[in-house]
Amino acid sequence: MINCIFSGNFKLYIEGLIKEKQALGFLYEHSQTLLAAFERFCIEHYSEETELTRDMCMRWAERRPSECNATLSNRIIPVRQLGKYMQRIGIQAFVIPDGLTGRRNKYVPHFFTREELYLFFRAADRLRYTPNSPARHLVVPVMFRLLYTCGLRPIEARQLMVSDVDLETGTLYIRESKGHTDRVIVVSDDMRALCRIYRKKTVSIFSESEYFFPNHKGMIYSPYLLDKTFKQCWNSAGIPPDNVPHLVYMT
Structure with missing residues (x-):
C-alpha cells in the first residue's frame, strides 16, 4: 500500500520501488515518507531534471546541522535503493555510494527506573x-x-x-x-x-x-x-x- 502521494518526475520509479519492496514482504512505510521528502527536494531544486544525477543525490546526502550518523544514514538509504531500482529496470541513475556516513555510533539503550x-x-x-x-x-x-x-x-x-x-x-x-x-x-x-x-x-x-x-x-x-x-x-x-x-x- 502506497501511503504518500507522489507527483514529481520520479513518481513512477518511486512507486515501482515501493511496490517491489512490499511484494518482498517489507512494509516500507517509513521509507515512503523519506522518499516523499526527497521528491519535494527534487521539485524545489531540480524541477526540470528527469535523471537521478550525482549532483542531486550527493546534495541530498549532505549532513544537516546537528544531524547524527543514524539519521543521515536512514535518510540516504531509500534514495540509494531508488537508484539501484532504476538501474535494474534499465534506467540510467546515480547510486549513492556506501560508507558516506562513516561508522554508526553504537546506540546505548535507556533502562527506566x-x-x-x-x-x-x-x-x-x-x-x-x-x-x-x-x-x-x-x-x-x-x-x-x-x-x-x-x-x-x-x-x-x-x-x-x-x-x-x-x-x-x-x-x-x-x-x-x-x-x-x-x-x-x-x-x-x-x-x-x-x-x-x-x-x-x-x-x-x-x-x-x-x-x-x-x-x-x-x-x-x-x-x-x-x-x-x-x-x-x-x-x-x-x-x-x-x-x-x-x-x-x-x-
Missing part, C-alpha cells in the same frame, strides 16, 4: 484534549502502556486494527511481526480492563475507524508523530535528556 516510569506515564496521562486531535489524550497513555507491558514494537502497536484486539479474552493478534510472521499476545487483566475503558471512549469519537489507536484523522499513527509525542511526554516528565529513546528507529 521506577521513578522515571512513574513520571513518564503521569506525563502521558496529563496530555490535554485538543480539537485538532480529539483522541490523542486517550490514545497515547494506553498505547505507551501497551508497548511497555507487552514488549510490542511501535509499528505493531500503530498497526493494530480494532478486529485484532479481543477485549473479552485479552488477546492481541499481531500481523506481520518481525520476520514477517503473525503472533498472538495475551495482555494482563489490568491492561485488558484499561483497554476496555479506552475503547468505550474512543469509539464515540472515531466510530468508523478500523484502527485501535487512531490518529487525528482516524487513520494509522505515523512513526514521526508517535516519536514526537513520546519526546513530549519525556520532556514533560522532567527526565534527563541523555539517551532519550527514538521510537521512530524501533519501527
Whole structure:
C-alpha cells in the first residue's frame, strides 16, 4: 500500500520501488515518507531534471546541522535503493555510494527506573484534549502502556486494527511481526480492563475507524508523530535528556 502521494518526475520509479519492496514482504512505510521528502527536494531544486544525477543525490546526502550518523544514514538509504531500482529496470541513475556516513555510533539503550516510569506515564496521562486531535489524550497513555507491558514494537502497536484486539479474552493478534510472521499476545487483566475503558471512549469519537489507536484523522499513527509525542511526554516528565529513546528507529 502506497501511503504518500507522489507527483514529481520520479513518481513512477518511486512507486515501482515501493511496490517491489512490499511484494518482498517489507512494509516500507517509513521509507515512503523519506522518499516523499526527497521528491519535494527534487521539485524545489531540480524541477526540470528527469535523471537521478550525482549532483542531486550527493546534495541530498549532505549532513544537516546537528544531524547524527543514524539519521543521515536512514535518510540516504531509500534514495540509494531508488537508484539501484532504476538501474535494474534499465534506467540510467546515480547510486549513492556506501560508507558516506562513516561508522554508526553504537546506540546505548535507556533502562527506566521506577521513578522515571512513574513520571513518564503521569506525563502521558496529563496530555490535554485538543480539537485538532480529539483522541490523542486517550490514545497515547494506553498505547505507551501497551508497548511497555507487552514488549510490542511501535509499528505493531500503530498497526493494530480494532478486529485484532479481543477485549473479552485479552488477546492481541499481531500481523506481520518481525520476520514477517503473525503472533498472538495475551495482555494482563489490568491492561485488558484499561483497554476496555479506552475503547468505550474512543469509539464515540472515531466510530468508523478500523484502527485501535487512531490518529487525528482516524487513520494509522505515523512513526514521526508517535516519536514526537513520546519526546513530549519525556520532556514533560522532567527526565534527563541523555539517551532519550527514538521510537521512530524501533519501527
